[in-house]
Amino acid sequence: MLALMTISARYVCSRCGTGSSVSSATWCCPSCRGPWDLDFTAAPVPLARLAGRAGSLWRYEEALPLADPSCSLGEGRTPLVRLTDTVSAKLDFLMPTLSFKDRGAVMLAELARRLEPRRVIADSSGNAGTAVAAYCARAGLDCTVYVPEGTAPGKLEQISAHGARLTRVPGGREATARAARAAAGEPGTFYASHVFNPYFLHGTKTYVYELWEDLGGRLPDTLVVPVGNGTLLLGAALATAELYAHGLVPARPALVAVQARAVAPLAEAFHAGADELLAPASSPAPAPSSTPAPVRSTLAEGIAIPNPPRAAQILRAVRESGGTFLTVTEDEIRTAQLDLAARGLFVEPTGVACWAAITAAPRPGTAVVPLCGAGAKTGLARSRAT
Incomplete structure (x- = not known):
């Protein structure tokens, strides 16, 4: 049974406004099955007093809904x-x-540690599952990770090495998510969903807090972010809104979202002026967000998400920032990976998408791109996607 531990923050449905106690460990809105947001107000982070704090994302404690972690691995403060x-x-x-993904996974594991579930489950194409497995190991939590059958062997090995059980699901990312969600309602289960649980977003927002600190209290003109389920982009939107609301930055940067052209449902909806995902081409009317889009293959497997549950939030965040969506081809991904490697940075194909995009379509002013995953996880992008 889940411990009856009280946590002051509350979940609020991003679609219909229904609320729930975080201590209930309910993984989605019971009314509409929408993903949760968090009813939490960040306090201002004192830039001048950060120097003596821990060299991890937990240095921004005023902005985080959890404090005093016991399962940290020193994540954050990347160059x-x-x-x-x-x-x-x-x-x-x-x-x-x-x-x-460590930024969000540590928040989920810390939350789960306090709720004391019988088991933790997660679903992932690799990186999120690896991160959840590692932090659950650190927290002493039983963990099972659902993965697509075609997940890269290096990622499977990494997940298993942390002691998590692997459940391979026939099909792609959508089938894997459905299998995990079917198991999420079992008693004593904490669903460490990097998509549905907003604690993950409050972890990824530290990416922007670090930029703000490193740039001396400023932010670049543009934040270029890869988008599949949108967890880094939505975390960035949270952070820029908080920093602006507290008067810590004079303006919010534009959010430029990047998708692989082969799987770009959000880019297509954005450029069509839609507030939600578009229907498949064969449908005469827009489909609800629960209708999967056709899936093609791409080297950028980490952002190959045909039906992101937070689609409306992602589209709104990009528009409100004055940003846009860019897409990259498979050849551009390959070229960008080799270009970064020639500069001393070996990054997996998903992680080079933003560099590929900003190289092909430069933005005015300053920009920052995230290099999200190590190249050792998947190797060079050699095979041609279809």
Whole structure:
């Protein structure tokens, strides 16, 4: 049974406004099955007093809904390096599990540790599952990770090495998510969903707090972010809104979202002026967000999400920032990976998408791209996607 531990923050449905106690461990809105947001107000982070704090994302304690973690692995505080006169890269592949997903996974594991479930489950195409497995190991939590049958062997090995059980699901990312959600309602289960649980977003927002600190209380003109389920983009939107509301930045940067052209449902909806995902081409009317879009293959497997549950939030966040969506081809992904490797940075194909996009379509002013996952996880992008 889940412990009856009280946590002051509350979940609020992002679609219909229904509320729930975080201690209930309900993984989605019981009324409409929408993903949760968090009823939490961040306090201002004192830039001048950060120097003596822990060298991890927990240094921004005023902005986080959990404090005093026991399962931290020192995640965060990744380097910011210049690639050109106007574009810098945040090296988030230098996290403990070699991807940016550690930012959110540590929040989920810390929350689960306090709720004391019988088991934790997660679903992932690789990086999120690896991160959840590692932090559950750190927290002493039983963990099962659902993965698509075609997940890269290196990622499977990494998940297993942390002691998590693997459940391979026939089909792609959508089938894997459905299998995990079917198991999420079992008694004593905490669903460590990087998509549905907003604690993950409050972890990823530290990416922007770090940029703000590294740039001396400023932010770049543009934040270029890869988008599949949108967890880094929505975290960035949270952080920029908080920093602006507290008067800590004079303006909010534009959010430029990047998708692989082969799987770009959000980019297509954005450029069509839609507030939700578009229907498949054969449908005469827009389909509800629960209708899966056709799936094609792409080297950028981490953002190959045909039906992101937070689609409306992602589209709204990009529009409100004055940003846009860009797409990249498979050849551009390959070229970008080799280009970064020639600069000393070996990054997996998903992680190079933003560099590919900003190289093909430069933005005015300064920009930062995240290099999200290490190249050792998947190797070079050699095979041609269809």
